[in-house]
Amino acid sequence: MNTEKLRNFLGSVPLHIVIIGFCVIWLIPALGLMVTSFRPVQDANETGWWTAFSEKPGAAEYTQYCGKCHGEDGSEIAEADLGDTEYIESFRRSLQIAATFNREYNGEIHLAEDDRPDDQQLADILAHLRRQTGLDERPQFTITNYEDAIVGYRGTTNYEADCEAGTQSVDLTCDFAQDLTNPRGMALAFRNSLFVAIPATILPLILAAFAAYAFSWMDFKGRIWFFAILVGLQVVPLQMTLVPISRIYFQLGIGGTFLGVWLFHTGFGLPYAIYLIRNFMGSLPRELFESAYLDGASHWTAFLRLALPLSMPALASLAIFQFLWVWNDLLVALIFLTGRNPVMTYQINNLVQSLGGGWHLLTASAFLSMLLPLIVFFAFQRYFVRGLLAGSVKG
Ligand code: HEC
Incomplete structure (x- = not known):
């Protein structure tokens, strides 16, 4: 009994290691993104996010080289009070301090040749002194x-x-x-993203549910062929349709509007959505539907009362996938929505281009745009797993 338990435990160890490995690979960059987004601009530009939790450089060097004479808070020597704000402010560059090392006070050289900090250390020491006297007061984290x-x-x-x-x-x-309504801001972009993603999720879902029911439980001519075409449509690359669709849109006058994006996402979501839901609906027990029809239920009733409620897991997981895909989409938004109605991905793209190294804004924006997908993911994670299995496991 005990050896069996042990063997089971040992058998699952590699699996657990792999899972933990995945979690770490995912979590560390996410954590870095989050930490950076809360750091002050200068810190984010100068040092890596992992240094945010360690002691600032300079404090240890100060104690080592200067502390024994000037004291821990710098105010030990009255003539050179390193704890005095105004006094420290007069030293703008560490070179000015380095120049004092050769001076002699009371016949003694300030700092002996072999007991001096190097340039970098001295710069850190000055930074430390400026922080300590409140000249460079900046918080560890900021919003x-x-x-x-x-x-x-x-x-x-x-x-x-x-x-x-x-x-x-x-x-x-x-x-x-x-x-909040500034067209360059993420607040407006968030609203626009929601305005794109919600209809672009619901619309294909409803249409796909109807179509999936028809493909599974209604007899009509060419059913197999229609379905085969549908499966085939899944391989059509989105890029191929950009030119024709945008021409049609501009003829219809819906270029750059939300309606155009909804329709585009619906069109491209549909083949896979129908395919997935049909697989799920088709595997529901046949007897259930047959007895319903015998009792005089119409297709409409069977769809609303039977097919729809029983397919909820598949519909929910599809909704999640479609929502995430639309939310993270840049290409379609860029081409069909343009800058007139900027969405979050568009705005982040702009940040990268206009700021280059503006990591503090970029990380904050990126984290804002991650927020909703994270919430959706955690709120519906059980549907997520079921959705991955939908169609692959019968029953
Ligand atoms: C061996 C003791 C000792 C050490 C170590 C020491 N100092 Fe000093 N420092 C002094 C004395 C003594 C003075 C002169 C005070 C006066 O004006 O009479 C002084 C003066 C200074 C002054 C004023 C210079 C001027 O003439 O305007 C600065 C700035 C200073 N120290 C910075 C530092 C820094 C930074 C360190 C560490 C890298 C350091 N000191 C290490 C003893 C020391």
């Missing part, structure tokens, strides 16, 4: 990146600081509620 991303701030400091100083750019009013 200004999120504020900036949400209102679409593109200046050199941040939204709050600019508004306090009254130097904000023309497109920002500094009334936060009003700035």
Whole structure:
């Protein structure tokens, strides 16, 4: 008995290691993204996110080289009070400090040749002294990146600081509620993304449910052929249709509108959606439907009362996949929605191009756009697994 338990346990160890490995591979970059998005601009640009939790450089060096004479808080020597804000401010560069090392005080050289910090260490020491005296007061973590991303701030400091100083750019009013509608901001993009993703999920789902019912339980001519064509349609690359569809859209006057994107996503979601739901509906017990028809149920009743409720797991998982796909889509939004109605992916793309190294804004925006998919994923994760199995396992 015990050996069997042990063997079972040992047998599952490799599997667990693999699973933990996947979790780590997924979690570490996500964590890095999150930590960076909360760090002040300078920190995010200068050091890696993992240093956010460690002690700032310079403190240890200060204790090692200077602490024994100047004291831990720098104020031991009254003539050179390193704990005094104004005094430290007069040293703008570490070179100015290095120049004092050769001076002699009371006949003694300030710092002996072989007891000096190197350039980098000295720079860190100065940074430490500036922090300690409150010159470079910046918090470990901040939410200004999120504020900036949400209102679409593109200046050199941040939204709050600019508004306090009254130097904000023309497109920002500094009334936060009003700035939420700034076309460069993530707030508006979030609304647009929702406005795209929800109908583009519901529409194909409803149509696919109807079609799947027809393919599974209605007899009509050419059923097999229609279904074969449908399966074949799944391999049509989206890119191939960009030109013809956009021409049609502009003739119809729905280029750059939400309607156009809904229709496009519906069209491209449908073949796979019908295929998946049909597989699921088709595997429901035949007797159930036959007895329903014998009792005089119409197709409409059978669809609403039987097929739809029983296919809920498949529909839910499909909804999740379709939603995530539409949410993360850039190509379709870029071409059919353009900058007139920017969605989140469009906005992030713009950030990368216009800021290059603006990691603080980029990470905050990226995290904002991840938020909803994460919520959807965790809220519906059991459907997720069922959906992956839908069609592959009968019953
Ligand atoms: C051996 C003791 C000792 C050590 C170690 C030491 N100092 Fe000093 N430091 C002094 C004394 C003594 C003075 C002179 C105070 C005065 O003006 O009489 C001084 C003065 C200074 C001054 C003012 C220079 C000027 O003339 O304007 C600065 C800046 C300074 N120290 C920085 C540092 C830094 C940074 C370190 C560490 C890398 C350091 N010191 C290490 C003893 C020390």
